[in-house]
Amino acid sequence: MLQEKFVCVALDARKERGEYKDADGDFVRATSCVTVTASGSVAVVTANAKALGPYSGPGVGMEKWLYGKLKEWDALPAAERKPGGVTVPKPEKVDPKRAALALPADALVVRVFNRHLGWNEDKSLRYAVAADYLPGTGAVDAERYAMAQNDFMWIPREEWQALVPAQPRTNAVHPVPVSFALRLFRFHLDPCRGFTEGTAFTNSKASAGQLTLTVQTVTETTLSLRLEGAAKLEQPGREGPATFEPALLGFLEYDRAQKIFTRFDLLALGTTVNLPTDANGKVAFRKTPYPLGIAAELVAHPTPAERLHPRGARDNVAAYLEPKEKR
């Protein structure tokens, strides 16, 4: 129903309500269409800034609520509902903080999935189940925790160009750019993603791991690279050191004629301990060491939604796009 009857927009409640000083922020504040709450909020509004009301409560009642909103919509004057009936003014300015979170020109977009896993008795990997989580975790919550969690990685043009050896030779081994290693270690090998607002390992140095690129095949028009290595990420924690020690493997393909990456598949797999934590630093969700998998893949032609900024860029875009070694 949402796809057919509504236009859907996903927003950062805190920034829209409190930070952005522009027409979109004004619209949000005027219609009160977002609520700053950890569980998220939904609301229905019209293009000409009429609020049809917020929704609060368990998700199971949402369909009925949506039908109610459509009834309210149908009760509006026909002139406001007909296609082209409302003129939306072009915004005079966009808040610089909002503009800073726009996808940089020619940046590579890579979609990143984090997934909690478990071990079978023979140490082979399996999907996580309710018993892997803290006692009292319900089946619905456990199912949600065991799903792939979503983030995006942005690789600026200069950096992905630096991943391509200038004179590739089969079996030659190259280091990855330091900024790429730092972005992975600080922002994308993070067991907190999908679980809390918190972040882990944001102070990591490039020496926290070792990554290399090996030329697998090279022709006049194509180049295949294998990325491999490992990382040992660690930070202090209230209940002991928090760690994630993944091995990494990836396969990259580059079209030398078009000068674009056509494949950017990465995999990180390892054991994590004492993460994620809650807002008080207490270990949440899982108490014992567990396997965490992170898989990434190229988004060749990002949709508007796939241009969503990475979590790591949310609070400091420059630190994400140009990560530098800390002294």
Next chain:
Amino acid sequence: MKHIALTLVTAAVWCGIADAQAVEPIVPAHFDKLHKMIRVQPDEQRFWRIPWKLTITEAREQAAREGKPIFVWAGAGGAPIGVC
């Protein structure tokens, strides 16, 4: 003294790398299976089937053009389709 300090720095960096290398590597032959296992599955993240907009202006323009109401989903820490 300078030599000792340099040795210590070098040793520290090397230790980090050596530890990292101790992690069991991923077998290339297992890559496709593991990558598929970890990526999103067809029954997960169904909200991604919806063509979300990320700004009110974009949503208002499309809603006005098509004559539809706007459904707003907001998260306190970021757009809930991904930033958490």
